[in-house]
Amino acid sequence: MLSRIDALPRDSRDTLFLLLVIAWIVLPQVANLPVWCVALTGGVLLWRGWLAFSGKPLPGKWWILGLLVVATGATLFTHRTVLGRDAGVTMIVVLLAFKTLELRARRDIFVVFFLGFFTMLTNFFFSQSLLTAAAMLVALLGLLTALVNAHMPVGKPPLRQAAKTAMWMALLGAPVMAVMFVLFPRLAPLWGIPSDAMSGRSGLSATMQVGNIASLVLDESIAMRIQFEGAAPQQSDLYFRGPVLGSFDGREWRAIQLRLGARNVNPLAGPAQLQVSGTPVKYEVTMEANNRPWLMVLDAAIKPPNVPGFETAMTGELLWLTNRPITDLLRYKAESYTNFRHGPGARAALQPDYMEIPLRLNPRTQALALQLSRQPGVAEAGDEAFVDAAMKYLRSGNYRYTLEPGQYGENTADEFWFDKKEGFCEHIASAFAVLMRAGGVPSRVVTGYQGGERNTVDGFWVLRQSDAHAWTEVWLERRGWVRVDPTSAVAPGRIGAFQRLQAPQGVIASALGNMSPGLAANMRAAWEALNNSWNQWVLNYTQSKQLNMLKDLGFESPSWEDLSYVLLGLIVAVSLLGAGWTLWDKREHDPWLRLLQRVRKRLVEAGIELPAAAPPRHMAAAVTARFGDAGRDLASWLLKLESLRYARSSTTSLSALQREFKQMPWPA
Template structure:
């Protein structure tokens, strides 16, 4: 076995391998690199089978053993297809299709004999490499794909090299030059090829209990909540200096609004349409804004959802996004967000929403299911009966409930345990602990029990500025739930009961989400300050990648054409730009070839000039003819008049095999060139 040999013996064994075995092992290593990212997304058995097949093929190459028989390969193919079909009940679709492609690539290596088989493996490798981008277009994956592309090109160049044992370094240098020469073409196509909607974007797994947003809020079912530190969006305030930017406590990014409660589950208002329940997008409620807006740019990570996260309140559609404003003041995208989206928005902190709402339109916001949370209903009656609340109305009721949260021993925790049937009663009277969902839900139930319209708003609160570029990063761990209550004369007013239980949840510098075992170990080795700085630099680099690569949309492409002088750019303008770039590329290629020709061996260039002159005199020859033979042919063809030419050719040949090139030999070659121009060349024979 390969790993039973000492390292020196393995190196000697590698050095003594036949070229086919060495090239095959290198290709298998590249294919393993290409397939590895996909194994994190596909079913575990797919990666395990692919690894076994590639490992088996590597063992056969190392031992120079014969490949499996045709019958065995056919049997493995049938088993692979059956496994995919049995797992997915289809061979179509992105996951089934990608699994099948990965297995076919691994199986194809078992019949890697002729060059035709190698070409099939190469192009399957390129195809599987592209499949990685069906799941993600993040910067780390782009780096992995670039390394995989370099490896596949190196293997492809190596396969076309002459017989013998050309070093892999030579093929790698050629592959690198090919990538460098192809980079301008790639950049031109990226910039000017018409942009189309992406064909990728796979929603994340919503079955995992992690911080983040979902389409509903089921209270009390999750005993412990793990924090996810992955970025959700990045915010920059280009018009505001750092000291004038909003505080962390003011950063509320609005997501889905939940208004229906069945005793345990909060859901948005819905209506039945074609047998399916869809969100009920009401006409926008009357929204009144005052003062100056806060203008900002947001870069939203793909979520597979429809929500455009903006700060309250944004009456105008975010520039760069397609969507509409619902009656609950949610900005909703027309299609699921499957790619990074960059948009600009203007939000007014001073606003009023729904001031003119009628009792009939508010009835659903006071509805509670029958038979749930009796103690909370009784608590609502007690609060209503207080003289201050009776005199002050809803504002005093809200203050009384928040005062109870501040002084009643309630606490914020991510491990509250599983709640019982009456979730609000459990929070107010039994556990007195929970995270924002429990607190917001219990508060909303209390308000409704007191006859006050209330609803849940979910989204994100807070964020942290990057120390490198100053861009605010909002993470999944910043997911939050708060309430809105309707007050006469004010409309819907935000009330965040979590701030009364745990003010540190909205603190200016709250602790970031855990970085995981690897991140903690890395921080312990290199120091937390350096680790934080490195993380900030990486996130700033990721933000640049999102801004300039993933978010290069059709609008930005047209803006680029406008800056290039096109008044009304369209696809014809892009076609003209591409045509000009292709022409420039061709001219650059011609110039490069001319440069290479000038840099070619001067002896070969001089000999080629002599052969070309003889060809014009009626005596063509090929590069394979040496000068001595050409001199003999010239004398036979033209007689003694060609003797000076013959002597010159013999001197040219002698100079070729002189000692290593020195300044004297270069001078001798220059003298031979001058003699060639002074020669009396024999005349071409005329036809009689």
């Protein structure tokens, strides 16, 4: 096969290599593109490769026009528009593939190159991970290699030669890239993602249907990383608060105090009435983009998190919000108190939603609440005793913690308490909250993340989407809102000891884990630590970091203008340095000048005084004046040396003049 490719004409070989590079560029996009786009692009690239391999003529313009009409119609059908990120990337991918069918002239291949570079950048709209960056670096070298190869002379130059030149170009450009990355003023995040960029991103929502958090455990992607100052709290205290859900219609829980954006926090939410005690826990969060406006903080933060570029506000349910959705990697500092109390002191101050349940639903749960409330000592002791009785009932009822409890119907609480007796955290929290309300205890469901694991390589705590959790808060007299995690009664290992339900793994991951669980865990920790370094030093290199760097350089109150001045000054300094080096190199390393200096040295040794900058013509006249006819050959050689440098056309080469100089008899 390779011998047949080597026997192909130059254009065919170059085309096959370019198609391979294009396929590599499009490959990371496969999961983000419609199925028809992947099939059409792959089919066109294979078709074009077959045409190049077999030497067949390219299709006519009507073929390409027909394909374009089909692709445009399919894009409109899939995305309902040709604008926006998803539709735009779909169109650019198919246009790149279609353009390979028009490689008839030199300008066509340059259009393909530029489309290839642009398509390569669109990969970062979907992922800015280290793996994506490494793949696109390979794509960049591939495109540069194809570009260099297109400029090489006729014949069949080895691809290795073009690749070497491309790598040298990339290395020369790397310092410029690094300087621009560090100093170019950041007026926006590194990558501005359009509004539809986060569609389909998994994570917590402002609503919860019983069963939808269980799907998050299948997602092992990282939700956020935490770096604590000093010792971390106990794992059982690591509750990171998300949306609080207080409205229940029998099937779905909804937030009642949440609006999109800190500027639109519901004014009816009222103050959180938060009281804290003990020593605060200080930490820094690096949160992945989720297209949501809430900040995950450890329960409970009384001070606003330090979030550069965002406005923040806290709802009456202790949820911190930003003024816009988080569409980029975000790093912020916060401090929290694990010992706290919050909520109104009187039941009359509570919103009615916290006590309402649909009366026609879950009748057996309502009967259970009545049964528990009539137990000896419960009615006299009040709501707190009722909560304890419910937890005791849960612990002793042979309930099971599972990812696959089956489909729940309309009476979700009844099914959990009496029929299925199994569920994930949101099944348990929802059923417990309904039981509380049926017993007259105000309650609500809180969603967020719980636990996490410490990366042994870099020391960061990692919380994944699979750490998503739901728990219950009940309102008690003189205590306010109190966290009650009913999952701990069913599966105590879920809270604190990191005994998570695991999603089914692939064949390779399972085999590696079975052979060496420690090796698999260490490899995962090392890779995630490397990714975290990429996030901290590259993706999260913000304007504030740039200005802090200027402070380290001596600027008292740095600004964008100062950053621009530093960049401009560096550019001027490097330009002057480059110009000086060029002049020095030309003077010191120019072979023509070196040869001229050798002649001058010999003439000075022969007793002829010459200025330091004497040209060959001046030297020839001095030779004729000193040696007469004996110096005729040397004078003629000097004139030819001058002609080589300054004449428009010269038939003599420098190497020939060097040989003549070595063989020339020196006049006495």
